[in-house]
Amino acid sequence: MAAGVVLVLIVGGALFFSGGRALRASVTTTSSTPVVTTSTPTTTTTPPTVTIAAVGDTELGNTPQLPPDPMAYLGAMKAALAAPIVFGNLEGTITDLTASKCAVKSIYCYAFRVPTSYAHVYRAAGFTVLNSANNHAYDFLQAGASATTAALRAAGIVQAGLPDQIGVVRDGPLKVAFVDFAPYYNTNNMLNQSVADQLIARAHQVANVVVVYMHAGAEGPSADHVTRATETFVGENRGNPYAFAHAAIDAGADLVVASGPHVLRGLEWYRGHLIDYSLGDFVNYYNFATVGDLRLSAILHVTLGGTGSFTSGHFTSLVLEPSGAAQLDPTQAAATFVNQLSKQDFGAAAAIVQPDGTISPPTTQG
Numbered sequence: 001m002a003a004g005v006v007l008v009l010i011v012g013g014a015l016f017f018s019g020g021r022a023l024r025a026s027v028t029t030t031s032s033t034p035v036v037t038t039s040t041p042t043t044t045t046t047p048p049t050v051t052i053a054a055v056g057d058t059e060l061g062n063t064p065q066l067p068p069d070p071m072a073y074l075g076a077m078k079a080a081l082a083a084p085i086v087f088g089n090l091e092g093t094i095t096d097l098t099a100s101k102c103a104v105k106s107i108y109c110y111a112f113r114v115p116t117s118y119a120h121v122y123r124a125a126g127f128t129v130l131n132s133a134n135n136h137a138y139d140f141l142q143a144g145a146s147a148t149t150a151a152l153r154a155a156g157i158v159q160a161g162l163p164d165q166i167g168v169v170r171d172g173p174l175k176v177a178f179v180d181f182a183p184y185y186n187t188n189n190m191l192n193q194s195v196a197d198q199l200i201a202r203a204h205q206v207a208n209v210v211v212v213y214m215h216a217g218a219e220g221p222s223a224d225h226v227t228r229a230t231e232t233f234v235g236e237n238r239g240n241p242y243a244f245a246h247a248a249i250d251a252g253a254d255l256v257v258a259s260g261p262h263v264l265r266g267l268e269w270y271r272g273h274l275i276d277y278s279l280g281d282f283v284n285y286y287n288f289a290t291v292g293d294l295r296l297s298a299i300l301h302v303t304l305g306g307t308g309s310f311t312s313g314h315f316t317s318l319v320l321e322p323s324g325a326a327q328l329d330p331t332q333a334a335a336t337f338v339n340q341l342s343k344q345d346f347g348a349a350a351a352i353v354q355p356d357g358t359i360s361p362p363t364t365q366g
Contacts, residue, residue, distance in 0.1 A: 056259030056279030133161025254308030284324030313359030
């Protein structure tokens with residue numbers, strides 16, 4: 001069962017009994033015992049909440065092409081990321097192994113890895129949960145995936161997304177479960193909805209709040225809209241993000257976030273819960289394009305109540321430098337772009353980012 005919070009308040013004071021027959025007014029005995037007035041203080045308990053920061057794809061290079069100072073490269077965003085729980089998608093592996101899935105002379109196969117020490121770089125920047133449900137989790141085969149798990153564990157980072165894996169973190173009295181999916185058999189598979197529903201139900205048995213992440217959808221600058229249909233990329237079934245996100249909430253998810261298209265997508269409000277269909281690329285050291293809409297990025301902060309209810313949200317607009325490093329964007333170009341997509345794709349159910357970054361649910365919820 002989900003962990004609860006039990007507050008026991010003990011108030012000391014005098015206990016008085018009265019009873020028997022009424023005293024007669026003619027009694028002449030007097031008492032010097034003072035009259036003691038007691039009052040029970042009124043106590044109010046603030047319901048617990050949890051704030052989660054989420055970003056999209058994180059890629060700190062590809063050995064041997066690595067940032068000269070990875071701490072500085074990623075750490076510049078530490079203040080903007082600040083939250084009790086910080087989540088991102090690990091686009092690749094953390095391993096020193098060299099045997100990859102790609103043939104020696106392949107020019108169309110991409111395998112990403114960074115040194116095992118980089119797990120501590122992520123932790124130093126504030127990350128507490130990283131996702132491995134994506135198409136690069138096994139770039140260096142099962143041995144690389146296992147090395148990644150070990151590196152994250154050693155750094156104190158919770159992993160989510162591998163088969164049957166639920167990542168659980170605690171903030172104060174609340175436990176938050178991350179159930180991450182991708183359209184692949186060697187991850188939690190979003191193409192098998194019944195199994196996905198069972199996994200989400202299991203997550204609710206061990207946590208107060210359930211966050212679902214999906215690595216789904218087509219890729220590239222033309223993949224910014226939610227089509228509400230099955231999407232493909234280079235002939236690969238990348239799932240139906242719209243249908244899966246709705247099904248996840250129907251199954252009990254409190255928040256749905258996503259990445260994978262390498263471009264931002266819109267925000268939708270469904271049954272009182274927020275869905276972010278793509279947070280784009282967060283950091284990307286010279287591995288993906290950073291031009292046009294692909295250079296827009298964001299940090300999503302969401303505060304949820306102890307039962308998963310939406311309390312507040314904030315959208316921080318970022319822009320990627322040519323090196324793929326993220327910077328705060330005072331022009332709010334990302335928010336403007338996302339609002340446009342949200343209105344076009346979801347109409348009255350669009351979740352709108354206000355000028356100050358606040359996310360306001362629409363009057364009419366989908």
